[in-house]
Every structure is written in C-alpha cells, then in structure tokens.
Amino acid sequence: MPTRARERLVQAAEDLFYAEGIHAVGVERLLERSGVGRASFYRHFASKDDLVAAFLRERDETWRRALAEDVAARGDEPLAVFDALEAGFGDDYRGCSFINAMAEIADTDHAVYSLADDHKRAVTGYVDGLLAKAGYAEHAELAEQFVLLLDGAIVTAQRLRTPEPARRARAIAETLLANAG
Numbered sequence: 001m002p003t004r005a006r007e008r009l010v011q012a013a014e015d016l017f018y019a020e021g022i023h024a025v026g027v028e029r030l031l032e033r034s035g036v037g038r039a040s041f042y043r044h045f046a047s048k049d050d051l052v053a054a055f056l057r058e059r060d061e062t063w064r065r066a067l068a069e070d071v072a073a074r075g076d077e078p079l080a081v082f083d084a085l086e087a088g089f090g091d092d093y094r095g096c097s098f099i100n101a102m103a104e105i106a107d108t109d110h111a112v113y114s115l116a117d118d119h120k121r122a123v124t125g126y127v128d129g130l131l132a133k134a135g136y137a138e139h140a141e142l143a144e145q146f147v148l149l150l151d152g153a154i155v156t157a158q159r160l161r162t163p164e165p166a167r168r169a170r171a172i173a174e175t176l177l178a179n180a181g
Helices: 004-020 027-034 038-044 048-073 080-088 097-104 111-133 139-160 164-180
Strands: none
Touching: 004 027, 004 038, 004 048, 004 097, 027 038, 027 048, 048 080, 048 097, 048 111, 080 139, 080 164, 097 111, 097 139, 111 139, 139 164
C-alpha cells in the first residue's frame, strides 16, 4: 500500500513535470512541493528517474481509463477519441506527458522513454479495438493513422492553446473511415 509521502511525491511530480518539464524540476523542488524529506524520498525512489517512471505509470493508467470512460459515454465510436481529446484542450493545456517525456529523454533505451512508448502502443491498441469492434477490416492500419492524427492534434493544441486541432484531426479521421468503407 502506498504511503502518504509516496502519493505526495508522485502528485508533486505530476504537477511540476507537466507544468515545467522533467529536466527543469530538480529533487529539491519536488521535496519542497511535496513536503517530503530527502530520506523519505529515497525510501520510496532510488532516483528522480524512478519517480518519473512512477508518475508516468500512474498517468498512463488514469489517462487511458478516463479516455475509455469518455469514449464509452459517447457510444464507443472510434471518432469519439477526438471528441474526448477536444474536451481536454484549452488555454492551460501543456501537451501530452508521454510525448513531452519522449522529447526530453531522447535516449530510446532509457526506461522513461520506454514507458512513454508503451503508453502510445497501448493507446494504439485501444483505438485498434474500437475500430475492429466497429467492423473496419483494416483496423490496425487505421489505428496507426488515428494515433498519428491524435498525436498531431495534441502537439498542435499545445502550441495553439485551443481545441481546434482535435476538430481538424477528427475531420481527417472521418475521411479515412469513409474511404475505408
């Protein structure tokens, strides 16, 4: 069972890494934000990288669960993934924690990079399942295309600070589905 200190550290990591980036936030800042002492930090995490990994694992679980719930509420239609994203885009949107982590940790052999890659693969698998359930024969290829559109919308929404990229990506995805038959 996680301790309160561990939960506070992960929450501080989520807040700070999302707002400022992984490299910009040091252990001292994490300790200050969480109210956790250095010894307690190292009881729970061997390093900052271990905290980053814990943050990404929790973020993966909560983000994918929220996406699935939102899409289910919209009828489990494949295009609903774009509507779910649109709902999260706005003035304070700082992008995808996983895309941001991959950009900061460029070493593809790094555990953090691998966790971010695993997240993107899991999202692709989820979208593939939606498309297969909807009866698209080329569902695996369509899923890859959808995730490319999703990632593009995420990065563009981060730049523009508007939900419009999700609407544009959805329109492109509608064309893909219409052409898939």
